[in-house]
Amino acid sequence: MSASDHRRAEAAGDPDRPREATRAPLLSARGLRLAFGGVKAADGIDLDVMPGEFLAIIGPNGAGKTTFINMTTGYLRPQAGSIDYDGQPILGLSPRAIVKRGIGRSFQLPQLFSEHTVLENAALAIAAHAGLWSPLTPLLRPRYREEAMALLDRFGLAPLAEARADALNEGARKLADIAMAAALQPRLLLMDEPTSGVAATEKMGIVETLVRVLRDTGVTAVFVEHDMEVVERFADRVAVWSQGRIAALGPPEQVLNDPAVLRDVIGIEPAHHA
Amino acid sequence: MSASDRDAPGVAAPRPSMRLPEAGLALAGAAALVLAAWAVPWLKFVLTIALAKGVAVLGILLLLRAGQVSFGHSMFLAVGAYTVAFLAPAVPEALLLLPLGALLGGLLGLVIGLFIVRYRDIFFSMLNLALSMVLYSLLEKLYDLTKGTDGIRVSALTFAGAVPDRETQEWVMFGLALALALGFGLLVRAYLASPMGRALAGIKTRETRLEFMGVSARRVLLFAYVFSAVMGGAAGTLVAMTTRHVTPQLAYWTSSGELVFIAILGGAGSALGPFLGATAFELVRVYAAAAVADAWQMILGGVLLLVILFAPGGLWGMLTSRLRGRA
């Protein structure tokens, strides 16, 4: 049983949880439009993300996937449309304010503090969540150190705690990047290509780690992904991006078998395995 | 910074072990300064100025941690110095003037900082420079208030109510400077190890990540800026009380350049760097001026070139690599 099968079975079979369809979406985007010059990075995006689900975003490069994440996290402002999170509009809020509402993100190019150790990176994220404003007590005080070690341990990064962030390999950097986002205890986590640039042999290990950790925390996850194997394994639903629009949306077994999607999206896939 | 650059990836051992010699070296350095000041009386003055400038350079070091260079930081030094010059006739108590100068430096730092922390890199440098030149021009032009380039003589001071003789006063100033150097040095060290200090270093490498952790990079930088302005103000009061004469030159951009010079000469890797750098700077200046009166600036410039091109870790970097090589 794959992770996503497990997840869907659990969601369907749990009588205590209301059915997905009857619940209010955690994130709701309507009519998002944004053009850079002549390129339409978002051309009427409507999307609901349900609480607890893992939603994969797939599509060719330049389809506007990262743009959607950037708009949701306050880094880019759409020219039209609205985004509600937990029933509240969040468009126009700064990235910081959006983080504080409970939306975390990781980056396609991991954004680590390269001169700090992995432990310091994690501890800084934990300290940031706790408020940060203590100029004279050490960052690596016992409390933050323990919390940071526990966090790194969950992500399998504990052995690398004392290494400098710029000395890690790409897989570890991706995990550390996501761990820092997770340290803020978001309800919604947006991940931009969590496995791109990772060696093929490491990929599934990273995915297993992510699924395990994120399932434990009950977070809702949206992730951009090029590897269909990862999508199958990880996603409850898949949204297919194409030229700033959502071309298809549904469970992976349905979307990934759609001939149009196969041709337009998965057809270019081999290039990304290189 | 550059000392840790040389660490092998993932090897963290040298870091904690460097802490011990740092404290020991600080005490040894302080003892050496006291000894030098005692053995060569005229050095007392030079070393007091060096310690005072070292305090101001600690502020430069904080901003360098965030990757920012202030090319106008001596304006805070000038604020501290003119605080003493203006107020000494009314309030001759040095122990009051010192915190007052630091406070006023910090206040100006807050006002300027609120707007300047929005800028980075070359714009940050140039805006600091421009604002320091505004202060310089005002000090120079408002003759009725400041006596222009002639400057103001600092009237007699009291220390905790007492009026010491000249020799004693020199020792008192030296002691004050040394105490402030150690005190601010400790504060800076603690600050740099704190979450805010680590976040400050994060501005240099990954400012976007800070924002996406819910941290305001501007606020982190503002705190450092005000802290550095307070140290600049305190340093200025020490300079004014030691030289007993303040001129607008204190705020000129070349004086700010000197502070950055000292920071790099000493090495930005440790809170000891600024004092190492300031002592070396003042000694070279004194000896170069004595040896070749017309070309001391050229000698200092040459030293600076050599340090940057061949020892970018500064004196502190040379010292630690020497120590590490032996270990």
Added chain:
Amino acid sequence: MGQWFAENGLLIGLALLDGLAYAALVFMVAVGLNMVFGVLRIVNVAHGSLFAIGAYAAASIGLFLASLGLPPIAGFAALLLAAALVGGILGPLIERLVLRRIYGQEEVLQLLVTFALFMILEDVQKLIWGVQPIFQDAPMKALGTVDVPFGEDVIPFTAYQLFVLPGVALATLAGLAWFLRRTLTGRVIVAVTTDKEAAMAMGIDAAKVTLLTFTFGAALAALGGALASPTTSLVPGIGAQTIVLSFAVVATAGLGQIEGAAISALMIGLGRSIAVYLAPEFEVVVPYLIMVAVLLIRPQGLFGRLETRRV
């Protein structure tokens, strides 16, 4: 001069003329600084020293030519010769021996290297020319004065400041615009300014471009100094003064903007000379206030492009 100071309107007219001449000089220095920054990505703190040395060299050469019994008009040859000598000798020397070693390094190190050069050049200048003021206004005197009509009055103004300074500045601006857009070398410089990596990937010899640009920028600074030398007495410290002023012009215009530098030089030149007549205490402050005010509203400068960070 006393009688027309009494009239307020004339003051403004004079301030405008003064400001124009002043702006022309400031532009000459700032545009070189800006070009050098565009290609080398280094703010050259020693740029003002090149201005100062250009000024001193022009005065010395002018005095020498005069001692040979040449007519005053030969002073103009002195100006050009000084600029060519200073730019041609110091430019390559500085770029080859020093700057080349610090490309791509941390900004603070780059600033400090040029600060070290500034310290060295300041003393070189003092060793050669001493600290006594030097005055050599033969080129300005040679052209005499012109009566500039202003309303019903006339303002006598030196032809040198009225025509030569703005003329050279305009010619420089036009020449640069033509050079950068129409010639191969110019386009290469623009390419390196816009995207150094891409330009080098295309096979452009970056070492040659940086050498050329720096030498040219140094010559412009020296020419600015040479042109300024007849209008003022030369004293130590003019280099330090000039560099901060050009910083203000460049930051106001936006880094790398050439036409923008002309406009902000005009703003700052006029602003300063109006202050000279209306509120002399604040004369020196005005350029910085203009710069701070502009950056408050447009953090990238008047004509600068905002660099967006990539996530």
